[in-house]
Amino acid sequence: MTSSRWSEHTLRRRVNFYELDSAGIVHFSTFFRYMEEAEHALWRAAGLSIAPRESEVGFPRVAAAFEYHRPLCFEDEFDVHIRIVGLSEKTIRYACVLAQDGQNVATGTMTVVCVRTDVTPLKSVSIPPEIAARFEVAAGDAQ
Amino acid sequence: MTSSRWSEHTLRRRVNFYELDSAGIVHFSTFFRYMEEAEHALWRAAGLSIAPRESEVGFPRVAAAFEYHRPLCFEDEFDVHIRIVGLSEKTIRYACVLAQDGQNVATGTMTVVCVRTDVTPLKSVSIPPEIAARFEVAAGDAQ
Amino acid sequence: MTSSRWSEHTLRRRVNFYELDSAGIVHFSTFFRYMEEAEHALWRAAGLSIAPRESEVGFPRVAAAFEYHRPLCFEDEFDVHIRIVGLSEKTIRYACVLAQDGQNVATGTMTVVCVRTDVTPLKSVSIPPEIAARFEVAAGDAQ
Amino acid sequence: MTSSRWSEHTLRRRVNFYELDSAGIVHFSTFFRYMEEAEHALWRAAGLSIAPRESEVGFPRVAAAFEYHRPLCFEDEFDVHIRIVGLSEKTIRYACVLAQDGQNVATGTMTVVCVRTDVTPLKSVSIPPEIAARFEVAAGDAQ
Numbered sequence: 001m002t003s004s005r006w007s008e009h010t011l012r013r014r015v016n017f018y019e020l021d022s023a024g025i026v027h028f029s030t031f032f033r034y035m036e037e038a039e040h041a042l043w044r045a046a047g048l049s050i051a052p053r054e055s056e057v058g059f060p061r062v063a064a065a066f067e068y069h070r071p072l073c074f075e076d077e078f079d080v081h082i083r084i085v086g087l088s089e090k091t092i093r094y095a096c097v098l099a100q101d102g103q104n105v106a107t108g109t110m111t112v113v114c115v116r117t118d119v120t121p122l123k124s125v126s127i128p129p130e131i132a133a134r135f136e137v138a139a140g141d142a143q
Numbered sequence: 144m145t146s147s148r149w150s151e152h153t154l155r156r157r158v159n160f161y162e163l164d165s166a167g168i169v170h171f172s173t174f175f176r177y178m179e180e181a182e183h184a185l186w187r188a189a190g191l192s193i194a195p196r197e198s199e200v201g202f203p204r205v206a207a208a209f210e211y212h213r214p215l216c217f218e219d220e221f222d223v224h225i226r227i228v229g230l231s232e233k234t235i236r237y238a239c240v241l242a243q244d245g246q247n248v249a250t251g252t253m254t255v256v257c258v259r260t261d262v263t264p265l266k267s268v269s270i271p272p273e274i275a276a277r278f279e280v281a282a283g284d285a286q
Numbered sequence: 287m288t289s290s291r292w293s294e295h296t297l298r299r300r301v302n303f304y305e306l307d308s309a310g311i312v313h314f315s316t317f318f319r320y321m322e323e324a325e326h327a328l329w330r331a332a333g334l335s336i337a338p339r340e341s342e343v344g345f346p347r348v349a350a351a352f353e354y355h356r357p358l359c360f361e362d363e364f365d366v367h368i369r370i371v372g373l374s375e376k377t378i379r380y381a382c383v384l385a386q387d388g389q390n391v392a393t394g395t396m397t398v399v400c401v402r403t404d405v406t407p408l409k410s411v412s413i414p415p416e417i418a419a420r421f422e423v424a425a426g427d428a429q
Numbered sequence: 430m431t432s433s434r435w436s437e438h439t440l441r442r443r444v445n446f447y448e449l450d451s452a453g454i455v456h457f458s459t460f461f462r463y464m465e466e467a468e469h470a471l472w473r474a475a476g477l478s479i480a481p482r483e484s485e486v487g488f489p490r491v492a493a494a495f496e497y498h499r500p501l502c503f504e505d506e507f508d509v510h511i512r513i514v515g516l517s518e519k520t521i522r523y524a525c526v527l528a529q530d531g532q533n534v535a536t537g538t539m540t541v542v543c544v545r546t547d548v549t550p551l552k553s554v555s556i557p558p559e560i561a562a563r564f565e566v567a568a569g570d571a572q
Binding site for chain 3: 451459461462480489492493494495496497546550551
């Protein structure tokens, strides 16, 4: 029986013009949007949406980081590989690698926490079991 | 004689509608743009532009990170305090605190490297002396 | 007795680095964000927020347009002048002029409609009287 | 012999989370980015890039407009159909329709002008023949 849990996903992407800065390279803030796109593609692969209408929980970020190794330019094609490297009662930690033609472009991390969407201020809660049951830490990644 | 070197700056800002996500809070990628705005305001305070036309050097980011403590909502006013915490021949390291009504909203860091803009791939070079002479590490921050 | 109704507002703004495209000029989509910023500043001047928490109405756009006359570059300072040129039971029409040093940079228009936020699909409704009472068509503009 | 000129293109797209506003629908400024993505996909289909490195010409926008008919929500899939409706010595006019499941979401237009990239201020020039030769006005659209 194969696993029904997801731990990683690769998104294929092309650089859009409006993602460039005036130096002709992708603006550093855009990489966080690429990482988020890959995260949401991972959730879709697992049969989930991270933000369905009327959802009682949401997943704001508590930390995010990138190290930039090589620039991306207009119309460059690249891969965004995201994997789950930590999973606790209330949080998910991701690691992310952007690569182009086999070369490492950038390396990112992101931690999200499950919160109730109907209260202010935000209050962390346990990840609902129907979501937690769909994910696991990627092989080779220490929790 | 007072110092003619700059090491920190505070930018006052209000949240724009298009910076929010569907949860009604500022999207996590936008914080990197706030940090950059404060960086450029620091450079202007020092009498410089970070990206003048025809400049032979540029300052791409090699690392950037944020930790998020409290959400920002529509029209919230907040301060972005940036300071230089490291200065080497080719790089500048910044630390950044976003605060609202005295409460810590988020804490960020960013490292930029000086490169020549007229060559591909990007090649790091020494920060021009007329720029390096305008900045120093903020008091109390270890280099 | 002076009027307590607002019909126009001018927002002073400086170009941010992340608003540029790779040609070094502000991306054409960004002008719509400038127009929106000026709209929300007009509402604040009138003592209102266009999107308060828990509001029962919202103001999605039904049309928006810009004509571009001159480019804006990094750190350019400019004015966004917005005025109300039409006001009906359910809609507000704005006209917008961006100017730099007295020169016309771009001219925009935008029409928004009042909708209930608690129903899907969006359903247009009358602008609440406490909002409608704060605005009027700018002098010299035909309704 | 089949035509070697391109006049229209359809881009398949999914709504990203960071493109939403706090009402949970795609921000109106984002539609202009969708239209631009479709334009650049049309150019690629014609064997061209609209902004190759070291290009002597660029294509800034002189006018852009959208009418919004239905909202787009998170992860919605939709088509962006762009076609050339006008072609002169120095300009290209596009019309654009966004559709979801056969329903019209929004209708846009955009006019771009060919300029030399090496002079300030921008100066319009003839579209280079190797570019002009790749495009034509879509059948049924009056020039």
